[in-house]
Amino acid sequence: MERVWQRRILQRRRLERSDAAGFLLLMALIGGLMLLLSGLSLQTLALQSRASEQQLAQRRRQQDWLASVAQLVAARLQQHPCLIELPQQNWNQAPSTCITPAQLEQLSSGRLPEPDHQAGRYAISGYTPPQPQANQPQGAQLDLLWQPQRGPERRQRFRLLVAEGSLQGIRP
Amino acid sequence: MNLADVVVSALVFSAASSASLQIAAGSLQWAGTHQQRQTHQDAAGLSLAAGQLLLERRAAAAGSAPLPDCDQAAAELAGALEELPLAAGLERQLQLQQDGLVRLSIRAADQPPRQRWFSPAAYGLCRPDP
Numbered sequence: 001m002e003r004v005w006q007r008r009i010l011q012r013r014r015l016e017r018s019d020a021a022g023f024l025l026l027m028a029l030i031g032g033l034m035l036l037l038s039g040l041s042l043q044t045l046a047l048q049s050r051a052s053e054q055q056l057a058q059r060r061r062q063q064d065w066l067a068s069v070a071q072l073v074a075a076r077l078q079q080h081p082c083l084i085e086l087p088q089q090n091w092n093q094a095p096s097t098c099i100t101p102a103q104l105e106q107l108s109s110g111r112l113p114e115p116d117h118q119a120g121r122y123a124i125s126g127y128t129p130p131q132p133q134a135n136q137p138q139g140a141q142l143d144l145l146w147q148p149q150r151g152p153e154r155r156q157r158f159r160l161l162v163a164e165g166s167l168q169g170i171r172p
Numbered sequence: 173m174n175l176a177d178v179v180v181s182a183l184v185f186s187a188a189s190s191a192s193l194q195i196a197a198g199s200l201q202w203a204g205t206h207q208q209r210q211t212h213q214d215a216a217g218l219s220l221a222a223g224q225l226l227l228e229r230r231a232a233a234a235g236s237a238p239l240p241d242c243d244q245a246a247a248e249l250a251g252a253l254e255e256l257p258l259a260a261g262l263e264r265q266l267q268l269q270q271d272g273l274v275r276l277s278i279r280a281a282d283q284p285p286r287q288r289w290f291s292p293a294a295y296g297l298c299r300p301d302p
Contacts, residue, residue, distance in 0.1 A: 021177035028181035032188025039192030042199040049206060057284075060217065064288050067224075074294030075242075075271050079301065112289060113269045166238075168296040169231055 061119075062154055066146055067172070068112055069122040070158045073142060074167050076107045081165055083107075084140065088127035120148035125155060130162045138162045139171070212280035215259035219278045220288050223253050231295035242272030242300045245292035250274045253290075272300060 077083055082098035083091055091104060099107070109123040126143035139159040146154045161169040227249060239245045250266045253276055258264050265277040265285070272293050279285035293300045 021174070024177060024181045025184070028185040032185050032192075035189045035192035036195075039195035039199075042196050046199040046202045046206075050202070053206060053210070057213065060213070060286065061284075064220065064286055068287075068289035071289055071291040071294045072271060072273060075273065075291035075300060078293045078296075078299070113271070113273065113275075163296075166296055166299075167294055169228065170294055 058151065062146060062148065065112065065119050065122075065148075066144055066154065066156045067170075069144055069146070070142060070156075070170050072110075072112060073107065073122075073124060073144070074160055074170055077160075078167050080107070083127075084160075084162060084165060084167065085129050087129055088124060091127075120146065122146055209280070209283060212259075212261055212283060213286070215262055216278040216280060216286045219256065219258060219262065219264070220276065220286060222256050223276045223288065223290060226252055226256065227290050227292070227295055227297075230292075231297055234297055238296055239292075239298040242293050242298040243268070245298035246272045246274050249290060249292050249297075272298065 080094070080099040080103065082094050086094060091099075091108075092101075094104075107124070109121060111121055112119055123145045124142065125145040126141065128141040130138035130140045132138065138161070140162055142158045142160055144156055144158065146156070148154075156172070159171040160167050161171065230249065230252070239248075246268050250268060253266055253274065254264070258278075261280055263279045265275075265279065267275040267277070269275055269289070272291060274290045274292075275287060276290060277285045277287035292298050
């Protein structure tokens with residue numbers, strides 16, 4: 001009888017030991033997994049902010065290019081003042097003493113004077129001359145289309161300030 | 173529970189924690205440099221905006237006396253842009269280009285530059301030749 005009890009006690013101790021070992025391993029696995037998950041979530045956050053940083057940088061570059069193109073186009077328009085009062089569809093009817101067809105082509109689309117031409121091309125997609133309105137500064141509308149080498153096209157409208165047939169500034 | 177169980181559990185836990193620490197340390201290091209890059213980019217953007225503001229102020233101050241020579245107006249603008257304060261860690265480059273344009277490029281270390289072209293003619297500061 002005593003032997004049977006001793007055997008049972010031994011069996012129970014063995015079971016308790018294997019239970020404790022399983023519990024320890026399980027806790028180690030759960031703890032390790034949680035640590036790994038927290039590390040990975042930090043890395044995901046870093047990767048997400050890297051992607052948004054690249055997008056922001058791209059948007060800023062496009063804004064810089066478009067604002068620069070507006071200045072380039074305005075400077076070229078200033079060379080041919082007859083165009084300032086004409087809508088874009090009538091530009092090809094401008095007298096050749098004001099602008100030649102080659103100059104008009106150079107004005108209507110082109111590139112920024114960038115050495116490696118990384119930025120892409122621009123095109124004037126619309127120009128509306130200033131509408132005479134009382135008590136308001138006169139503004140012409142310039143619509144620009146930006147075609148980068150990579151990525152989607154972008155359009156932006158600028159208002160060109162006009163006084164006495166001459167450009168006086170640019171507003172986004 | 174014998175020694176082998178303890179050793180296996182300890183190995184699993186230490187491997188997981190060292191891997192997680194490495195990942196976290198890499199992410200935190202990147203977050204630090206990201207912060208620095210962001211600060212530089214913001215400062216570069218401010219410098220470009222300051223350049224634009226300078227051009228607009230010159231246009232407002234010039235009134236109705238445009239210069240006959242746009243290259244001279246561009247050179248004067250470039251000189252004034254050179255005088256603008258610049259945040260630490262940034263490098264400024266100015267270049268006179270065709271059509272009387274001034275290229276202002278602001279670069280922080282290890283980053284692509286931010287650049288804008290300014291035209292005095294677009295603001296009525298000079299009268300370009302046709």
